[in-house]
Amino acid sequence: MSCKIMAGMKLSDEQVQVLEQSFKVHRYPDETSLMLIAAECGLTEEETIKWFKLRNAQWRQAEGLLANQGKVFD
Numbered sequence: 001m002s003c004k005i006m007a008g009m010k011l012s013d014e015q016v017q018v019l020e021q022s023f024k025v026h027r028y029p030d031e032t033s034l035m036l037i038a039a040e041c042g043l044t045e046e047e048t049i050k051w052f053k054l055r056n057a058q059w060r061q062a063e064g065l066l067a068n069q070g071k072v073f074d
Helices: 013-025 031-041 045-062
Strands: 003-006 009-012
Touching (some): 009 045, 013 031
């Protein structure tokens, strides 16, 4: 089993797959969705929130947006 490391978080391929699939569905999940994603991945809510923040920053950078901007429609 290989693991991915993202800002000090060591994640399994399965965890990354669940997180990425969730990200594709909704880049800014609500609190209930975050709880469910965290439970499915075996992560804390805080770790899940951190992953989404980092992943959104990566997405914004890839899109040529400023990393510290909020949602596109803010």
